[in-house]
Amino acid sequence: MRNLIAFLRRFQIFLVFASLQIISLVIYVQFLSFPRSQYLTTASNVTAKVLTWENDVTKHFDLSKNNYALQRENIRLRERLPEFMYTLSAGKVKVEDTIFKQQYTYIPGMVINSSVTRRNNYFTLNIGSKQGVKPNMGVFSDKGVVGIVHNTSEHYCVVKSVLTKDINVDVIIEPIHLAGILKWDGHDPRRGSIDGISNDLRIKKWSRVITRGGSGIFPKGIPVGKVERIESIEGEPLWNVVVRYSEDYRTLQRVYVVKNVMIEEQQALEGQIPPDEEEDVLR
Amino acid sequence: MNNLTKNIIRFIVFAVLQTLIFNQLEIGYGFHLMIHPLFIMLLPFEMGVISLMGLAFLMGIIIDIFSNTYGLHASSLVMMAYFRPLVFKFYGPREGYDPLKEPSVFDMGNRWFTYVFGILLLIHHLWYFLVEIFQFNQFFFILQKTIFSAVPSFLICLLLQSFLIKKSKTK
Numbered sequence: 546m547r548n549l550i551a552f553l554r555r556f557q558i559f560l561v562f563a564s565l566q567i568i569s570l571v572i573y574v575q576f577l578s579f580p581r582s583q584y585l586t587t588a589s590n591v592t593a594k595v596l597t598w599e600n601d602v603t604k605h606f607d608l609s610k611n612n613y614a615l616q617r618e619n620i621r622l623r624e625r626l627p628e629f630m631y632t633l634s635a636g637k638v639k640v641e642d643t644i645f646k647q648q649y650t651y652i653p654g655m656v657i658n659s660s661v662t663r664r665n666n667y668f669t670l671n672i673g674s675k676q677g678v679k680p681n682m683g684v685f686s687d688k689g690v691v692g693i694v695h696n697t698s699e700h701y702c703v704v705k706s707v708l709t710k711d712i713n714v715d716v717i718i719e720p721i722h723l724a725g726i727l728k729w730d731g732h733d734p735r736r737g738s739i740d741g742i743s744n745d746l747r748i749k750k751w752s753r754v755i756t757r758g759g760s761g762i763f764p765k766g767i768p769v770g771k772v773e774r775i776e777s778i779e780g781e782p783l784w785n786v787v788v789r790y791s792e793d794y795r796t797l798q799r800v801y802v803v804k805n806v807m808i809e810e811q812q813a814l815e816g817q818i819p820p821d822e823e824e825d826v827l828r
Numbered sequence: 829m830n831n832l833t834k835n836i837i838r839f840i841v842f843a844v845l846q847t848l849i850f851n852q853l854e855i856g857y858g859f860h861l862m863i864h865p866l867f868i869m870l871l872p873f874e875m876g877v878i879s880l881m882g883l884a885f886l887m888g889i890i891i892d893i894f895s896n897t898y899g900l901h902a903s904s905l906v907m908m909a910y911f912r913p914l915v916f917k918f919y920g921p922r923e924g925y926d927p928l929k930e931p932s933v934f935d936m937g938n939r940w941f942t943y944v945f946g947i948l949l950l951i952h953h954l955w956y957f958l959v960e961i962f963q964f965n966q967f968f969f970i971l972q973k974t975i976f977s978a979v980p981s982f983l984i985c986l987l988l989q990s991f992l993i994k995k996s997k998t999k
Binding site: 557558561562565566568569570571572573575576577580584585586587589592595596599603658659660661662663664665667669703731732795 | 907
């Protein structure tokens with residue numbers, strides 16, 4: 546016993562150092578994959594409140610650019626209204642539609658805190674569980690996909706953006722519907738890459754990349770970006786497709802959270818499939 | 829103003845500056861301005877390592893909460909606090925440090941501060957990016973990020989001292 550106390554005394558400093566390191570690294574690893582609580586993230590009330598004050602000042606910096614983007618989106622949507630189209634065949638009767646049923650609804654929100662230069666970048670939004678936001682909902686902006694909700698509190702939520710290590714959004718390259726998985730290597734916030742595309746397939750430069758919508762997190766067809774470069778990976782029969790994001794995440798402000806009305810139905814169905822150990826990486 | 833209140837005020841000032849101003853500056857190109865290591869550097873000479881590490885952990889966790897890094901800053905600040913006495917001892921004068929002075933650039937001189945703070949900042953940044961990226965085949969990228977962030981952070985820390993710190997009267 547005396548020896549033990551003497552030992553502890555002697556290595557006191559190192560033991561304190563080691564325990565503090567272990568605590569912080571355990572928190573880091575745990576929260577990276579699955580956050581247990583909101584208290585160590587920017588979704589917690591105190592933090593988010595402070596960041597909201599800060600954002601009240603800085604949100605005006607990109608105001609004209611954001612207004613312009615919203616205006617353009619408005620125009621795009623207005624062009625689809627029947628009142629703005631020329632009717633070719635007069636006398637058609639409008640019928641109440643029973644073929645289409647709304648699957649996705651959208652919750653508008655604003656980014657109050659963001660980073661783009663870290664290895665894993667998260668955005669904090671000013672909407673939370675009170676507005677119906679839940680973890681694993683998709684988030685996009687008028688120009689492109691943004692990320693997936695990681696953690697929520699009552700009034701705020703943290704979004705795991707596409708600029709993180711394990712984001713794995715399933716995307717397709719447009720004209721030929723090639724499916725792949727979006728990744729980010731941590732170097733450049735304007736470019737990501739697509740994994741898992743076999744190199745016997747021809748891809749045109751600058752073809753559009755959109756979300757696939759297979760998992761029910763995103764609807765199909767939300768823009769991601771354009772193919773900028775196609776490189777061959779040494780020793781593997783795969784392309785490394787470099788995508789230039791259509792959204793500039795450095796000045797992102799207005800976003801929409803996707804709420805899939807039928808997600809529970811889809812997940813209940815897919816839950817009946819026996820799990821395959823190799824495929825659990827795919828989201 | 830006694831030492832305790834001074835350091836409490838500094839703690840708050842550095843936490844606010846880092847979270848609300850320097851975290852929001854997205855310069856790109858791998859530049860990462862971190863000024864909170866300066867707080868650990870400026871704590872008094874006679875402070876014990878354990879209390880240093882405790883304060884470093886607290887500071888790191890606060891910054892982590894505000895930037896969604898979950899313990900990354902805490903880990904690297906604790907690392908820096910652990911090495912502080914060793915580096916201080918290595919570069920210290922033979923008769924020991926004058927307890928009335930503080931480890932700032934004004935009291936200890938340019939040369940001493942550059943060596944000591946430079947080494948500590950490199951340790952801090954290297955650990956931070958090692959844990960953050962955690963891919964050893966990207967070691968060159970880690971080194972590049974460390975250098976690109978440590979040099980501007982060092983310069984900003986030099987500048988900040990002239991705003992925040994007064995020269996000790998006894999010299």
